[in-house]
Amino acid sequence: MTTLKDVAQYLGLSPATVSRALNGFPEVGAKTRDRVVEAARELGYTPNSNAQRLATGRSGVVGMIFRSANNMMVDPHFTEFLSGLCTRLANSDIDLMFHVAPSGQQLSHYARFMSSGGVDGMIVSAPETDDQRIEALLARNFPFVVHGRHAQQVPYAYFDIDNDGAFTAATRLLIDLGHTRIALLNGPHGLAYVEQRERAFLRTIAERGFSVPSQFISHDEMDEEVGHARAAAMLKMTPRPTAFICSSSLLALGVYRAQSEAKLEIGGDVSVIAHDDVLPHMRTEHFSVPLTVTRTPIRDASVHLADMISKVIAGTDPTSLQITEPVDLVVRESTGPAPEGEETPWQKPAN
Amino acid sequence: MTTLKDVAQYLGLSPATVSRALNGFPEVGAKTRDRVVEAARELGYTPNSNAQRLATGRSGVVGMIFRSANNMMVDPHFTEFLSGLCTRLANSDIDLMFHVAPSGQQLSHYARFMSSGGVDGMIVSAPETDDQRIEALLARNFPFVVHGRHAQQVPYAYFDIDNDGAFTAATRLLIDLGHTRIALLNGPHGLAYVEQRERAFLRTIAERGFSVPSQFISHDEMDEEVGHARAAAMLKMTPRPTAFICSSSLLALGVYRAQSEAKLEIGGDVSVIAHDDVLPHMRTEHFSVPLTVTRTPIRDASVHLADMISKVIAGTDPTSLQITEPVDLVVRESTGPAPEGEETPWQKPAN
DNA sequence: TGCAATCTTCAAAGCGATTTGAGGGGGAAA
DNA sequence: TTTCCCCCTCAAATCGCTTTGAAGATTGCA
Numbered sequence: 001m002t003t004l005k006d007v008a009q010y011l012g013l014s015p016a017t018v019s020r021a022l023n024g025f026p027e028v029g030a031k032t033r034d035r036v037v038e039a040a041r042e043l044g045y046t047p048n049s050n051a052q053r054l055a056t057g058r059s060g061v062v063g064m065i066f067r068s069a070n071n072m073m074v075d076p077h078f079t080e081f082l083s084g085l086c087t088r089l090a091n092s093d094i095d096l097m098f099h100v101a102p103s104g105q106q107l108s109h110y111a112r113f114m115s116s117g118g119v120d121g122m123i124v125s126a127p128e129t130d131d132q133r134i135e136a137l138l139a140r141n142f143p144f145v146v147h148g149r150h151a152q153q154v155p156y157a158y159f160d161i162d163n164d165g166a167f168t169a170a171t172r173l174l175i176d177l178g179h180t181r182i183a184l185l186n187g188p189h190g191l192a193y194v195e196q197r198e199r200a201f202l203r204t205i206a207e208r209g210f211s212v213p214s215q216f217i218s219h220d221e222m223d224e225e226v227g228h229a230r231a232a233a234m235l236k237m238t239p240r241p242t243a244f245i246c247s248s249s250l251l252a253l254g255v256y257r258a259q260s261e262a263k264l265e266i267g268g269d270v271s272v273i274a275h276d277d278v279l280p281h282m283r284t285e286h287f288s289v290p291l292t293v294t295r296t297p298i299r300d301a302s303v304h305l306a307d308m309i310s311k312v313i314a315g316t317d318p319t320s321l322q323i324t325e326p327v328d329l330v331v332r333e334s335t336g337p338a339p340e341g342e343e344t345p346w347q348k349p350a351n
Numbered sequence: 352m353t354t355l356k357d358v359a360q361y362l363g364l365s366p367a368t369v370s371r372a373l374n375g376f377p378e379v380g381a382k383t384r385d386r387v388v389e390a391a392r393e394l395g396y397t398p399n400s401n402a403q404r405l406a407t408g409r410s411g412v413v414g415m416i417f418r419s420a421n422n423m424m425v426d427p428h429f430t431e432f433l434s435g436l437c438t439r440l441a442n443s444d445i446d447l448m449f450h451v452a453p454s455g456q457q458l459s460h461y462a463r464f465m466s467s468g469g470v471d472g473m474i475v476s477a478p479e480t481d482d483q484r485i486e487a488l489l490a491r492n493f494p495f496v497v498h499g500r501h502a503q504q505v506p507y508a509y510f511d512i513d514n515d516g517a518f519t520a521a522t523r524l525l526i527d528l529g530h531t532r533i534a535l536l537n538g539p540h541g542l543a544y545v546e547q548r549e550r551a552f553l554r555t556i557a558e559r560g561f562s563v564p565s566q567f568i569s570h571d572e573m574d575e576e577v578g579h580a581r582a583a584a585m586l587k588m589t590p591r592p593t594a595f596i597c598s599s600s601l602l603a604l605g606v607y608r609a610q611s612e613a614k615l616e617i618g619g620d621v622s623v624i625a626h627d628d629v630l631p632h633m634r635t636e637h638f639s640v641p642l643t644v645t646r647t648p649i650r651d652a653s654v655h656l657a658d659m660i661s662k663v664i665a666g667t668d669p670t671s672l673q674i675t676e677p678v679d680l681v682v683r684e685s686t687g688p689a690p691e692g693e694e695t696p697w698q699k700p701a702n
Numbered sequence: 703t704g705c706a707a708t709c710t711t712c713a714a715a716g717c718g719a720t721t722t723g724a725g726g727g728g729g730a731a732a
Numbered sequence: 733t734t735t736c737c738c739c740c741t742c743a744a745a746t747c748g749c750t751t752t753g754a755a756g757a758t759t760g761c762a
Contacts, residue, residue, distance in 0.1 A: 001466065003718060014742045019720060029740060046466035050404035051718030054747050059401065061448070068438050079430040086451040087419050095469075096449040097412070100437040115352065115397035117748090118446075223632045250632055257637060281574045281601055286608060288639070354748055365712045370750060380710060402748035405717050468718090 002045040011039050022047070053117070062089065062309050063097040063119035065109050077248075077277050077298050081147070084302030085123070092310040094120075107132055114142045121313045123147070123305060127192045143312045145305050145321070150192045157312050157321035159304040163193050166294035166327035167200035167245070170273045173292075173329065174243045175208050178338035179271060180345040183216040183234050183241035185227060185251045194219065197247060197275075210345050222247055227254020235262050235270070242342045243335070246274035249284050252291055252334075260288075271335040275327075290332035296325055353396045362390050373398070404468070413440065413660050414448040414470035416460050428599075428628050428649050432498070435653030436474070443661040445471075458483055465493045472664045474498070474656060478543045494663045496656050496672070501543045508663050508672035510655040514544050517645035517678035518551035518596070521624045524643075524680065525594045526559050529689035530622060531696035534567040534585050534592035536578060536602045545570065548598060548626075561696050573598055578605020586613050586621070593693045594686070597625035600635050603642055603685075611639075622686040626678075641683035647676055 008015045013036070021028045021036035028036075039045075053059045086096055097119055101109040110133050113119055121143035124133055127150040137144045138156065146158040174182050184201050187194040198217070205212055215237070218230045227250060234241055235258060246252045252274035256266060264270050266289040276284045276293035284291040308321045359366045364387070372379045372387035379387075390396075404410045437447055448470055452460040461484050464470055472494035475484055478501040488495045489507065497509040525533050535552055538545040549568070556563055566588070569581045578601060585592055586609060597603045603625035607617060615621050617640040627635045627644035635642040659672045 004720095005718075015719080016721075016743080017741055020741090023720085027740065032740075044466070046463055048405075048718050049467040049469040050401055050410065051468075051747090052720080053401035054399075054405050054749090055718080055720040057747075066437070068441070079433075082430075082433075082449075083451075086417070086449050090419070090451050098433075098437050098447040098449060100434075100441050112397055115395070116400040117402075118400040224634065224637065228637075260639075283575065286575065286579075288611075355750095356748075366749075367713080367751075368711055371711090374750085378710065383710075399748050402717090403750080405719085406748080406750040408717075 001048075002043045004045070004047065007036070007040055007043055007045050010043060011035060057117070058120050058313075059118060060093060061095045061097045061119045062121045062123055062313075063099060063113050064123045064125070065099045065101055065106065065113065067103045067106065068100045077279065080277070080279055080298050081125075081302045084299040085306050088303045088306030089310070092306070094306075094310060107136060110136055114140050121145070121309050123309060128190045129192050129195050131192070143309065143318075145308045145312060145318075147301055147305055148193050149322075154322075155319055157308045157318040159301050159308065159323045159325070160193075161296045161301075161325045162327050163196040164200040166275055166296075166329075167197040168204050169327070169329045170245050170275075170294050171201050171204035173331065173335060174245070174271060174273065175204070175210070177243075177271065177335060178343060179243040180210050180338065180343060181216075181239060181241045182210075182212065182243045182245060183218075183231075184212065185218050185220075185222075185230055185244060185246045185255070187219065187222050187247045189219045194247065201245060213346050216241055216346075223250050224254040224257070227251035228257045229254070231255040231258035232261065235259070235264065239342070239344065239346070241270070242338050243271040243273070246272065249274045249276045249279075249282060249291065249293065252284070253287070256288065267334045267336040269339055271338075273335055276330075285332065287334070289334050292332045292335040293330050295328045295330050300325060352399075353394045355396070355398065358387070358391055358394055358396050361394060362386060408468070409471050410469060411444060412446045412448050412470045413472045413474055413664075414450060414464050415474045415476070416450045416452055416457065416464065418454045418457065419451045428630065431628070431630055431649050432476075432653045435650040436657050439654045439657030440661070443657070445657075445661060458487060461487055465491050472496070472660050474660060479541045480543050480546055482543070494660065494669075496659045496663060496669075498652055498656055499544050500673075505673075506670055508659045508669040510652050510659065510674045510676070511544075512647045512652075512676045513678050514547040515551040517626055517647075517680075518548040519555050520678070520680045521596050521626075521645050522552050522555035524682065524686065525596070525622060525624065526555070526561070528594075528622065528686060529694060530594040531561050531689070531694060532567075532590060532592045533561075533563065533594045533596060534569075534582075535563065536569050536571075536573075536581055536595060536597045536606070538570065538573050538598045540570045545598065552596060564697050567592055567697070574601050575605040575608070578602035579608045580605070582606040582609035583612065586610070586615065590693070590695065590697070592621065593689050594622040594624070597623065600625045600627045600630075600633060600642065600644065603635075604638070607639060618685045618687040620690055622689075624686055627681075636683065638685070640685050643683045643686040644681050646679045646681050651676060 004015050004018055008018045017028060017032065018036050021033045022040060089096060099109060113122065122137060123145055125147040127134060127146055127148050129150060131150045134150060144156065146156060149158045149160045184198065186198055216234055220226045227246065231244060231254060244255050246255060252272050255272050259266050259270055266272060273292045276295045277298035278295060284293050304323055311321060312318050355366050355369055359369045368379060369387050372384040373391060440447060450460060464473065473488060474496055476498040478485060478497055478499050480501060482501045485501060495507065497507060500509045500511045535549065537549055567585055571577045578597065582595060582605060595606050597606060603623050606623050610617055610621055617623060624643045627646045628649040629646060635644050655674055662672060663669050
């Protein structure tokens with residue numbers, strides 16, 4: 001293994017000069033620089049990144065820590081997110097360090113990352129309404145960005161989508177179509193965006209004078225299985241929902257299956273709308289009945305977050321890096337007028 | 352930031368002793384060790400990992416480099432793989448470093464990883480039939496493991512599935528059902544498993560005296576879109592295939608869509624079989640017609656590979672770490688007897 | 703009490719880069 | 733030719749930890 005010293009000796013120069021030459025400092029002569037660069041190539045020199053990190057105090061790596069308990073990571077959205085993130089981070093010569101920790105040990109792992117010098121910054125995803133990780137990061141003034149945000153006004157860099165706008169629009173669409181019995185299939189309790197979406201949904205419902213009994217709001221993982229199970233159960237109740245709003249297109253896929261088993265027509269007997277993060281291998285426009293969605297490509301998030309974290313590390317004020325992306329409402333064939341004779345609202349007020 | 356020296360001074364000990372105490376060396380007294388551990392906790396000491404790495408020469412990190420050109424990373428299988436890998440690596444206190452590089456720069460990035468000291472080992476996936484990365488790794492005697500293998504007999508640690516067995520079984524099943532016009536939707540050319548599967552398919556076809564014109568074998572990305580496009584095109588040809596073998600369940604999903612558009616009954620007019628890596632959010636048994644598959648959970652791979660790489664790094668002989676996992680054939684309803692009147696084989700021999 | 707045999711602990715030398723403060727050499731102006 | 737400056741280059745300190753070889757403190761046995 002060739003070290004900086006080897007190159008220096010080979011050229012009869014000092015390590016200092018070689019280091020400067022290689023790192024493009026101005027005070028080294030042009031011909032010397034060329035000689036150095038050439039020699040480095042010739043000897044196959046690669047700087048030892050651990051030594052570099054120790055000397056500079058920076059690692060060129062950002063970290064993400066996932067919860068191993070829930071299946072956040074097997075969420076297909078995650079792949080798409082990761083892909084965009086890495087690709088974009090590569091532009092700034094930043095690598096990504098992956099780590100998994102049980103829910104209960106999140107904080108200690110964050111602490112270790114922050115003080116070990118292994119990473120220059122963190123990327124936090126799926127913030128909770130009262131997120132301890134974010135508190136810890138803020139307390140130590142450690143560089144980080146968040147995918148989503150845990151409150152309306154926050155003192156950190158984030159990229160979020162307009163969850164409120166999306167679910168308000170979705171709910172309004174259904175009500176305007178005459179639906180009065182609308183069920184919500186949401187994600188797990190505690191996640192900030194889950195609460196945000198639910199608030200928008202309930203507010204809009206209430207504004208129009210309706211309500212939703214709590215058994216028609218579910219909180220669980222967002223996959224096909226759950227969508228199927230929950231929708232199947234709800235469709236057996238009387239009176240049943242005439243529409244479903246889903247927090248994920250995977251849930252909608254499960255709802256489709258439940259409806260087809262119940263011999264109910266999608267977009268006729270029952271309408272379905274979902275939020276779509278746009279996964280390349282799961283095009284909602286190609287569902288057996290094209291799905292009406294609120295849409296924001298999750299890839300946008302990763303690109304922005306990659307740029308943000310490198311800026312934050314470089315010293316930019318995090319509060320100047322806050323993006324809330326608007327959400328498109330794309331009406332397709334899974335939503336239609338409330339079926340005849342099914343206009344009666346649920347009786348009991350929600351909760 | 353507290354350093355080792357701080358802890359040492361605080362206790363009136365030398366850094367050497369503190370280091371030993373913290374790292375569990377035997378030559379430090381029990382009471383001293385307790386004092387040290389307590390003080391470290393008290394002062395909130397975390398070792399600087401960069402300094403540790405520089406001193407020990409090891410990083411506790413393994414790397415993966417993805418090709419940014421193709422969409423390997425957005426492949427949903429990847430998520431599942433990654434999830435298992437990280438979780439398992441965490442058992443050995445190993446982190447994962449992510450990196451993306453264009454196809455053309457793969458080798459230089461591998462070189463940099465190998466000589467920068469940033470990682471202790473590499474995980475290679477989707478090997479090509481003549482894989483330069485593997486050559487480079489072998490040449491430098493750098494620790495690595497491969498998901499798949501680029502040839503039958505190889506001198507490195509790998510976890511592979513029995514691609515040959517799987518595609519032989521799938522092809523036999525269809526032929527035994529009376530199918531003589533079988534199309535193959537495969538992955539991109541160059542990947543080792545793609546070639547392996549195709550060889551098994553063609554061999555089995557030939558053994559039974561049939562053949563496949565080249566226009567009924569496709570090589571492309573393995574997603575729903577491609578499956579749909581290719582199947583739709585093939586179904587328009589005369590005579591059309593009576594069965595499809597797909598290298599991925601996503602392709603099969605596309606085939607389903609094409610068949611439903613062509614008003615062909617799945618498992619009746621046309622049979623479909625695919626290899627299924629078992630993704631939690633895409634259960635082939637819940638497809639509109641439950642899909643006949645050859646099956647191996649991709650999560651198995653990640654678990655084994657995680658264990659392997661830590662052993663290889665620890666010095667185990669890589670050739671003693673080679674696993675080829677058998678594949679299950681799960682017959683469901685997407686495969687049925689060749690339809691009446693469609694028994695005539697294709698005329699021209701393949702290629 | 704004395705002396706060897708163990709335990710413990712220490713000082714110092716790396717690991718391979720970066721970076722500071724200082725010094726040598728070459729060119730231009732006088 | 734001398735003098736002054738600017739450009740380059742260098743030696744040495746530093747980053748925080750591990751690890752070696754040796755010294756100091758204990759202990760056991762005679």
